[in-house]
Amino acid sequence: MLEPGDPKADISTAGSKPTRADKFAILPQDLLKATVKLASLLKGLDEEWAIGGDAGELVQGVNVPADHLEILTTKKGCEAISARLISYQTLAPKETEKALGREAVFEGQPCPAYLKSEYAEFVLDSARVEVYGDLRIKVGERDWSDPLVFEATEVNVIGTPLPLVPLELKNKMYVFLGPNWADRVQKISEAVLRSRREQRSGKT
Numbered sequence: 654m655l656e657p658g659d660p661k662a663d664i665s666t667a668g669s670k671p672t673r674a675d676k677f678a679i680l681p682q683d684l685l686k687a688t689v690k691l692a693s694l695l696k697g698l699d700e701e702w703a704i705g706g707d708a709g710e711l712v713q714g715v716n717v718p719a720d721h722l723e724i725l726t727t728k729k730g731c732e733a734i735s736a737r738l739i740s741y742q743t744l745a746p747k748e749t750e751k752a753l754g755r756e757a758v759f760e761g762q763p764c765p766a767y768l769k770s771e772y773a774e775f776v777l778d779s780a781r782v783e784v785y786g787d788l789r790i791k792v793g794e795r796d797w798s799d800p801l802v803f804e805a806t807e808v809n810v811i812g813t814p815l816p817l818v819p820l821e822l823k824n825k826m827y828v829f830l831g832p833n834w835a836d837r838v839q840k841i842s843e844a845v846l847r848s849r850r851e852q853r854s855g856k857t
Contacts, residue, residue, distance in 0.1 A: 679711060679712065680708060680711060680712060680719065681719065681720070683778055683779050683780040684708055684719060684720075684721070684722060684780050686777075686778040686780070687722055687777040687778050687780035687782060688704065688708075688722065688815070690777050690778060691704075691722070691724075691777065691782070691815075692814075692815045694737055694738060695734065695737055698730070698733055698734065698737065699733065700726055700727055700729050700730030700733045700734075701726060701727065701730060701805070701816075702724050702725065702726035702730050702734065702816065703724065703725050703726075703803070703805040703816035703817055703818045704722060704723070704724060704815065704816065704817050704818065705723045705724065705725045705785075705817075705818035705823070706719070706721070706722065706723030706783070707719040707720075707723075708721070708722050708723065709723065709817050709818050709823075710820065710823060710840075710841070710844075712808075712817065713806075713817060713820055713844060713848075714844035714845075714847055714848055715820070715840050715841055715843075715844040716840055716843070716844070717837075717840060720781075721780065721781040721782065721783060722780060722781070722782045722783070723782075723783045723784075723785065724782065724783070724784045724785065725785050725788055725801065725803075725818055726784065726785070726786050727786050727787055727800070728771040728786040728787045729786070730784075730786055731746045731770075731771040731772070731773055731784050731785070731786030731787075732746055732771070732786070734773070734784050735773050735784070738775050738777075738782075741775040741776055741777050741782075742773065742774070742775050743774045743775060743776055744772070744773055744774035745773060746771050746772065746773040746784075746786070747771070747772065747773075748769070748770070748771055748772070749769070749770060749771075749772035750767055750768070750769045751767065751768045751769075751772075752765055752766070752767055753765075753766040753767065753768065753830075755833055755834070756833055757792040757793070757829075757830040757831045757833060757834070758830070758831030758832050758833055759792050759793050759795065759831065762793075763833065764792060764793030764794075765792075765793065766790065766791065766792050766793075766830055767790070767791045768785070768788060768789070768790060768791075769788075769789045769791065769797060770785040770786050770787055770788040770789065771785070771786030771787060772784065772785055772786070773786075787800040788800060788801045789801070790826065790829070790830075792829070792830065792831075801822065801826075803818060803819060803822045804819070805817060805818065805819065806819050820841050820844065820845060823837075823841060824838060824841045824842075827841070
């Protein structure tokens with residue numbers, strides 16, 4: 654389980670309306686095309702999966718750039734997705750560890766942070782797609798977290814349900830990683846507040 658640091662940084666997206674499909678139009682064209690294709694190719698997949706990463710945040714109103722797609726799923730899900738997308742595969746599923754692009758902070762000290770998962774890569778319509786199965790996080794010399802578990806929020810893309818990693822989980826991840834990630838916590842908070850104002854004003 655993740656253990657968020659400062660509870661004041663936590664937010665809740667409970668009660669928020671689902672992201673509208675037209676918000677996908679803010680994605681770069683290559684990612685938008687790949688997202689629509691994924692919704693079709695993975696339709697009816699037995700294993701749970703969801704779009705995460707920067708693209709998943711962007712379509713939920715977070716002001717971040719996105720240059721590829723990330724899918725969070727289980728280990729079995731990674732294998733099942735690879736079977737569905739075999740003709741687009743550039744890296745077969747295997748257990749992989751990655752260092753995050755910036756450090757975490759633990760007990761006031763900066764330290765590296767890592768991801769571990771069953772990992773595969775694909776290219777759809779020139780867009781890179783990364784798939785993470787049973788994703789775990791490690792900060793410094795601490796133990797690996799349990800695999801991330803969440804309930805996806807859904808949108809419809811051309812009549813096909815498309816799941817997204819909820820902002821509440823992403824917020825908890827950034828809080829867990831410490832003050833070096835405070836900018837991402839702030840961006841999510843701003844997106845949630847905008848969404849709530851739109852709901853109150855009847856724009857969504």
